[in-house]
Every structure is written in C-alpha cells, then in structure tokens.
Amino acid sequence: MPKEDDKRLLNLLAQEKTKNYGFELLVKTYQERIYSIVRRMVIRHEDANDIVQDVFVKVWQNLDNFRQESSLYTWIYRIAVNESLRHLKSRKVKIFSSDVDVQKHLEQLIDNPLHFNGDQLEAKLQKAILKLPPKQRLVFNMKYYEDLTYEQMSAILGTSVGALKASYHLAIKKLEHYLDIY
Amino acid sequence: MKTKKEIDREISEKRLESRFGKKNSFPVPEGYFADLPQNIIQKIKSEQTFTLSFDHSPRTQRRWLIPAITIAVAAFIGAFFLFKPLTTQVNSIDKQVVSKGDIQNDASDYYYISHILYNLPYDHLLNAINKEDDTYLDSVIYSRSLIPDGTLKEEEVIDYLYYHMSIYDITQF
Numbered sequence: 024m025p026k027e028d029d030k031r032l033l034n035l036l037a038q039e040k041t042k043n044y045g046f047e048l049l050v051k052t053y054q055e056r057i058y059s060i061v062r063r064m065v066i067r068h069e070d071a072n073d074i075v076q077d078v079f080v081k082v083w084q085n086l087d088n089f090r091q092e093s094s095l096y097t098w099i100y101r102i103a104v105n106e107s108l109r110h111l112k113s114r115k116v117k118i119f120s121s122d123v124d125v126q127k128h129l130e131q132l133i134d135n136p137l138h139f140n141g142d143q144l145e146a147k148l149q150k151a152i153l154k155l156p157p158k159q160r161l162v163f164n165m166k167y168y169e170d171l172t173y174e175q176m177s178a179i180l181g182t183s184v185g186a187l188k189a190s191y192h193l194a195i196k197k198l199e200h201y202l203d204i205y
Numbered sequence: 206m207k208t209k210k211e212i213d214r215e216i217s218e219k220r221l222e223s224r225f226g227k228k229n230s231f232p233v234p235e236g237y238f239a240d241l242p243q244n245i246i247q248k249i250k251s252e253q254t255f256t257l258s259f260d261h262s263p264r265t266q267r268r269w270l271i272p273a274i275t276i277a278v279a280a281f282i283g284a285f286f287l288f289k290p291l292t293t294q295v296n297s298i299d300k301q302v303v304s305k306g307d308i309q310n311d312a313s314d315y316y317y318i319s320h321i322l323y324n325l326p327y328d329h330l331l332n333a334i335n336k337e338d339d340t341y342l343d344s345v346i347y348s349r350s351l352i353p354d355g356t357l358k359e360e361e362v363i364d365y366l367y368y369h370m371s372i373y374d375i376t377q378f
Binding site for chain 1: 210211213214217218220221222224225226227228229230231232233234237238241242244245246248249252
C-alpha cells in the first residue's frame with residue numbers, strides 16, 4: 024500500500040472526530056488480505072473470522088503505540104501472523120497432542136466443501152502444504168499466494184531475507200516431493 | 206545476476222503454478238466482508254463497555270484501595286499471628302484464607318487478589334503464567350513485540366492472572 028494512503032489513514036485515526044471513520048476505512052482496506060493469510064493457515068472460516076476480528080481489535084487498542092517505523096500493513100500483517108500461529112499452537116495444546124494431529128485435522132477440513140471448494144488438484148496441493156511446519160507454511164503462503172516480496176516478509180516476520188529465501192526454497196522442494204512432480 | 210539456486214526455485218515455482226494454479230478456493234459467506242467492519246466495531250464497543258463497567262468499580266478506586274487493603278490485610282495477618290504460633294508461614298495463611306474456587310466473581314475477593322498480585326514479584330507472575338498457559342504468554346510477548354516500543358506490561362499480566370487463575374493456584378508457586 025502506498026505510504027500516502029497510510030498517511031491519510033493515520034491522519035484520520037489521530038483525530039478524535041475522524042478516528043472511527045479512519046478505523047472503518049483501515050478495516051475495509053486490509054480486511055481481505057488479512058483474512059486471506061489467516062484463512063490459509065487455519066482453514067475454517069469460523070476460526071479465521073475470530074482471528075481477523077481479534078487482529079483488528081488489537082490494532083484499535085494499540086493505535087496509540089504505533090510509531091510508524093513500519094508500514095501499517097506490515098504492522099497489521101504481523102499481528103495476524105502471530106495470532107494465526109498462536110491459534111494453531113493452542114489447538115495443539117488443547118485438542119491435539121502434536122503438529123501431525125493438527126495437520127490431519129486440517130486435511131480433513133480440506134475434504135469438506137464447506138471449508139474448501141477447489142478441485143481435486145487444488146485439494147492435493149493444499150494437503151501437501153499442510154504437511155509443512157506452520158512457520159514454513161506461512162512463508163510459502165505469503166510468497167506463493169500473497170505475492171509478498173522477501174523484504175516485506177522480512178519486515179513482517181522479523182526474519183532475514185536470506186533465511187526466508189532458504190525456507191521458501193525448502194518448502195517448494197518438499198512440495199515437489201510430496202506431490203511427486205519433477 | 207540470479208544464482209543457480211534462485212533459478213532452480215523459480216523453475217519449481219512455475220512448475221507448481223502451471224500444475225496447480227494459485228486460485229483461492231476457500232469459500233467465504235456472502236456479504237462477509239461488507240459486514241466485517243461493523244462486526245469488528247461492535248466487538249470493540251462491547252469490550253469497551255465491559256472495560257468501562259469493570260473500571261468503574263474496583264480499578265478506578267485502586268489508588269486508595271490498595272493502601273487500604275494493605276492495612277486491612279496487615280491487620281488481619283497481625284491478628285492471625287497473635288493467635289497462632291510464630292513459625293506459621295505467610296504462604297500457609299494464603300492457603301488457609303483462600304481456598305480454591307471460593308474467590309471468583311466476588312468483588313471483595315478482587316481486592317484481596319489485587320493486593321496479593323501487586324505484591325508478588327514480577328518473575329513470580331511470569332512463572333505463574335508460564336505454568337498455566339504458555340501459549341498465551343507467547344502471544345502476549347509476540348503481540349507486544351510487534352507493537353512498537355511494546356513490552357509486556359505488569360498490568361497485563363495481572364489482568365490475565367485475575368481472569369484465568371484462582372489465587373490458590375498463584376500462591377502455590
């Protein structure tokens with residue numbers, strides 16, 4: 024998102040009179056992208072909805088602390104990423120005993136048209152992606168589906184560009200192996 | 206100039222894309238995004254109402270309440286020691302006075318909990334959180350770290366403990 028738009032939003036958010044309008048505009052601006060990355064991580068719409076709402080509530084609650092060292096998008100995206108990972112971790116702790124159990128559960132959701140309505144090939148890819156560890160899955164989704172640059176990903180995840188390239192490379196290689204395509 | 210690894214990665218990516226595409230096949234209920242901003246604003250309002258009503262009772266009064274509670278608890282402990290052997294430990298007072306589950310949802314207990322929590326060392330609170338729910342702690346730290354200049358605030362820890370643990374649990378650490 025261009026910096027000018029960020030500036031405009033922040034100006035609206037800074038004034039009491041326009042704060043509510045500015046926030047509504049901020050949600051409208053970012054909701055689909057934030058939802059998309061969260062949904063790909065948690066698969067179920069209901070979970071994604073809860074997380075997205077929590078993300079924007081946190082944004083609202085912490086607007087005063089936002090010092091504009093990063094872009095609004097990076098900041099919001101980072102909250103979304105952390106909330107998604109936290110959700111997966113809490114599922115592992117509360118319901119399942121391991122990452123494998125969580126992965127199996129998510130794979131079952133892919134087979135349910137309520138949660139995923141792609142064709143067989145797409146479902147196959149999604150199931151392969153679910154085999155990746157959560158953070159690597161996140162890196163893959165951010166690059167492959169969201170088309171983020173490594174620099175943007177680095178700002179969001181606080182990981183070096185080099186490490187992200189390596190992680191993405193490894194993710195692609197694993198997927199090729201899982202899907203048996205060479 | 207691209208490295209061999211980068212070229213290899215691009216080829217793999219193209220192969221994946223040509224075979225499987227990049228379509229988003231996760232169905233979203235109709236009108237979801239149109240309603241989402243209002244739903245979020247509603248959620249914020251309801252949370253603010255809750256905080257406000259909560260603030261209205263004990264927390265806004267905390268400034269004068271804490272010293273008052275301190276005096277009351279000190280008097281209580283004094284009286285307790287008057288009738289008990291001197292070797293009795295403060296910890297055991299906590300355990301005797303507050304049994305598990307008998308303190309929640311009671312305004313007067315809130316004062317007591319606040320007093321104890323505010324007088325516990327910070328590390329102690331963190332340990333308590335860790336033991337209870339390390340994922341929450343992770344998320345708080347994560348969230349705070351991504352909020353510029355954010356650090357874990359003691360008040361947050363205390364609020365968390367108040368809502369999620371009984372005082373009995375806390376005094377066991």
